[in-house]
Amino acid sequence: MKLAVVGGGSTYTPELIDGFARLRDTLPISELVLIDPAAERLELIGGLARRIFAKQGHPGLITTTSDLDAGVADADAVLLQLRIGGQAARLQDETWPLECGCVGQETTGAGGLAKALRTVPVVLDIAERVRRSNPDAWIIDFTNPVGIVTRALLQAGHKAVGLCNVAIGFQRRFAAMLDLTPADIHLDHVGLNHLTWELGVRKGGPEGENLLPQLLAAHGGAIADDLRLPRAVLDRLGVVPSYYLRYFYAHDEVVRELGTKPSRAAEVAAMEKELLGLYGDPALDEKPELLAKRGGAFYSEAAVDLAAALLGDGGSAVQVVNTLNNGTLPFLPDDAVIEVQARVDRSGPSPLAVPRLDPLYAGLISHVTAYEDLALDAALRGGRERVFKALLAHPLVGQFDLAEGLTDRLLAHNKEHLAWA
Structure with a gap:
């Protein structure tokens, strides 16, 4: 089984490698290709990845390349973890x-709209390049905003599933x-x-006892603090x-807070610099503790479970995914x-039945879905007016004045990344 990771030069990749190494019986990878244009970072991370595999006794081959077409050739699944424009x-x-x-x-x-564009x-x-090389390959998208990106992939006819770590994080915590x-x-x-x-927390499966009331009664304060x-x-x-x-x-409370403290991007940039220094140590053969602060907890487990279900021998698994x-x-x-x-399973995801939603949730879901429609249209066709309408719908x-001001700023800060701007 061959997997390719586009964006393999991310400082987060060792978390993924650790999961592949630990869970090799679930997902028996024979070859893993890390693909990234940042050659220097890629070699640092590729070296650490090989040491992690070796320490844990994983027999799989790990290679690195900046050649996308060569990297995805013959891959059974391609994982996307991109950040266009970086930190x-x-x-x-x-x-x-x-x-x-x-x-x-x-x-x-x-900001989410800018990232989508x-x-x-x-x-x-x-x-499209993956499809030309191997039309049967699954694309697993972990690139934010996952919902909009996955919808773009599915709308274009690709075999794609979106993945996020929020649900698996809650599962582990609960x-x-x-x-x-x-x-x-x-x-x-x-x-x-x-x-x-999370409308329910069930023991044993979809039909199991709902433990959410007792969870909130016993641990509601700790959960609220986390949130x-x-x-x-x-x-x-x-x-x-x-x-x-x-x-x-x-x-409004969040806006006030964000105006008085360093941005998360600044924190992550400093953390990435430190992580890259650690990754360059030839004695390091495990993910460092600092990586836990980088974000994306349990992504590796979720990615392994999803890839194993999509590429397995006919079995199936129940998992939270982004799909049609x-x-x-x-x-x-x-x-x-x-x-x-x-x-x-190998044919892809089939959503389980969902009970009728309270309008409190259904209304906001509908509202944001309408925004995502407009955001995807703007990402595909460009144009200031489409950007403005997406912002107005969010x-x-x-508000009209807010959408106007935000549109001007979005375009000014993203010209180098938007071919039509």
Whole structure:
């Protein structure tokens, strides 16, 4: 089995390598190719990756290349983990929206739109080259904004599934609180990427006992602290929102906070510099502890589970993925991309049934889906007016003057990445 990782020069890649090494019985990789144009970083990370495999006794071959076409040739699956413009572009995404009094964040709001505009054309070009080389290869997208990027891939006819680590993080956290194993926990996870709620926490499977009420009763304070939301919010909702919902439920508070502390991009850039120094140590043969602060916890486990189901021997697994709605949420169009539990096998994901959603959640999901429609249109066809309409439609913007000011700033800060700007 051959896997290729586009964006293999990311400082996060050793987390993925560690998961591949530990879970080799679940996903028996014979060859892993790390692909990245940043040759110096790629060699540092490739060297560490080989040492991790060797220490853990993994027999697979790890190679590195800056040649995309050569790297993806004959791959059974291609994982995408890109950041167009690097941390410098992320810093801009987190900064200029604040000038208009809006959340500065790389995956939602105006910053998220900027990232989508930069990313979608590049991802579609990569996917087309993968298809020319191997039309049967699965594309697993971990590139944000995952929902919009995955929808672009599926709309273009690619064999693609989107993946996020929010659900698996909750699963691990809740299992520890309930003194159960992660395999014992099934989440009623519903929504869009970075706009989800855990409506139930079930023991044993989709039909199991719902432990969410007792989880909130015993651990609601700790969960609320993790989400940085008041405990009363969880008690009144009776569900656990994704931590990204704080941008919606406490928007003005978040804007005030972001204006008084260093950006996450600046923190990550400093961390990446330190990590690259560590990776260059020829004695290092495991992921360093610092990597845990980089973000993306449990991504490797989620990626292994998904790839194993897609490439396995006919079995299936239930996992939270981003995939086509196809009637799962009846208030959305079939071609919307939702994030829900799905049964995954070699034919791809099939969403499990979802109970009728409270309008409190369905309304926001519908609103953000409309924004994503417009955002994808802007990413595919360009044009200032399409960018403006996407911003006007976003529930974190929604005002004419704000959308105008944000459009001007978005275009000014992203000209080098937008061919049409």
